[in-house]
Amino acid sequence: MSGDIAVLGAGLHPWGKWGRGFVEYGTVAARAALADAGLEWADVQSVVGADTVRGGYPGYVAGATFARALGWQGARVTSVYAACASGAQAVAAARAQLLAGLADVVLVVGADAAPKGFFAPAGGDRPDDPDWLRFRLLGATNPAYFGLYARRRMALYGDTADDFAQVKVKNAAAGALNPYARYRKPVTAAEVATSPVVADPLRLLDICATSDGAAALVLCGLDYARRRGVPDPVRIRAVATATPRYPRTELDLPDIATDSAASVPEAPAAFRPSLAEAAYEEAGLGPDDLSLAEVYDLSTALELQWYEDLGLCAEGGGTKLLRDGTTALGGRLPVNPSGGLASFGEAVPAQAIAQVCELTWQLRGRAGARQVPGARAGITANQGLFGHGSAVVVVR
Structure with missing residues (x-):
């Protein structure tokens, strides 16, 4: 079986220091990716969120956080944390769901509201870190x-x-x-x-620098992309x-x-x-x-x-x-x-x-x-x- 999946939509929130919360940035990026894909939020069957440890508890459950912000509609949720590799591992999780037939359309979202200066370890003293x-x-x-x-x-x-x-x-x-x-x-x-x-x-x-920003992808199987009239999509291989x-x-x-x-x-x-x-x-x-x-x-x-x-x-x-x-x-x-x-x-x-x-x-x-x-x-x-x-x- 081919391991290819299609990128149906891509969206960003501009990077900067905007002084607002990561959920707002991620929601903007998600809606941009959905618009790029020509899909509605209700078409998404799974949301994979890349976690941010600086965003409080909502940042630790980013998949559910973005599903809630976009409006509960029954999609499964997954949250992934791997520091700077979180976004790519979120893509990997989405790809696995698509190839396993667990969903036809997956939304991947990552967003952060970064503090000024060096990143400090979150959560106080962590001698095992x-x-x-x-x-x-x-x-x-x-x-x-x-x-x-x-x-x-x-x-x-x-x-x-x-x-x-x-x-x-x-x-x-x-x-x-x-x-x-x-x-x-x-x-x-x-x-x-x-x-x-x-x-x-x-x-x-x-x-x-450290910045505020967000990015999102709408991913789907190749058959779904063809049904949507995209016979030759960009593919994650x-x-x-x-x-x-x-x-x-x-x-x-x-x-x-x-x-x-x-x-x-x-x-x-x-x-x-x-x-x-x-x-x-x-x-x-x-x-x-x-x-x-x-x-x-x-x-x-x-x-x-x-x-x-x-x-x-x-x-x-x-x-x-x-x-x-x-x-x-x-x-x-x-x-x-x-x-x-x-x-x-x-x-x-x-x-x-x-x-x-x-x-x-x-x-x-x-x-x-x-x-x-x-x-x-x-x-x-x-x-x-x-x-x-x-x-x-x-x-x-």
Whole structure:
């Protein structure tokens, strides 16, 4: 049986700092996705919500929260939490329901109302939580290990601070063309270089902001799409939610390496097979078949690492792709044509869903000024807590 499902609708609430609740943002995105699909809310048989731990109890039961906000109509509900990978795992849950015949139409929604500044662990002291331990024992906020990633690349591959700045320049140029982006202004390398240092060598403009925002997808089986008069829909062909492959040699010590896994020297090389290869194997295609990619650029240096982790180039070759213009709009393989987190900021449960929205619009040929000509296949990638990540392959 084919593992393909159809993307019938995609919708976003613009990113920003709006000062309202995540439910409002998610409802706007959901209604936009339903309108894009040409469906009514009553047509939806299942809702999968990507949870937000900062939204109080409603955020922990996001599926039911959005079902209630849209109006009780009998749909089954599912709620998924996996930090930054929540959106992709929500897509995976929806896909499983469709392939199992449990529903014909599933709505996937993720939304967040993020606080200003660094994300703090929710729920007070959590000594069994690696993130809590990292903050409490090391004082290492997320930008600290973004800086470690950057230093690692500088030491191993000769990357420079200007290379990192050029990632921001590239993504800001794309984001300036995206009406949903929070930051819609081109940025120069000089502006990056003169922004305040946050975690050396990374500066303020090297690191993504925290944002309010929402994204939604209406997913269905291929037969249902044909019955709706969509014979050749954009399709999700693979969803990989995988963990790295490296040993824990000190089992009695706290595992303080979380989503970056940066404390293990071979971690980036070990992460690639478990995520990218799983996605490519399931989809039956490889890096050479891609037209574009949307990756989780929490920092500029991390985007370069994704080029390698997704097999777009050999280990250490990410900077050459950047310098050659390969990953810019107009290049052979644009990465983050949406503008990425550099332009949106991070609305945790929404961003992985927004990545699929961008691929959907690109593969439909409806991405406006940021359109990748002839786009036929794309991949998303992001990472969640405790080292796991997710990738979604979308084809036309």
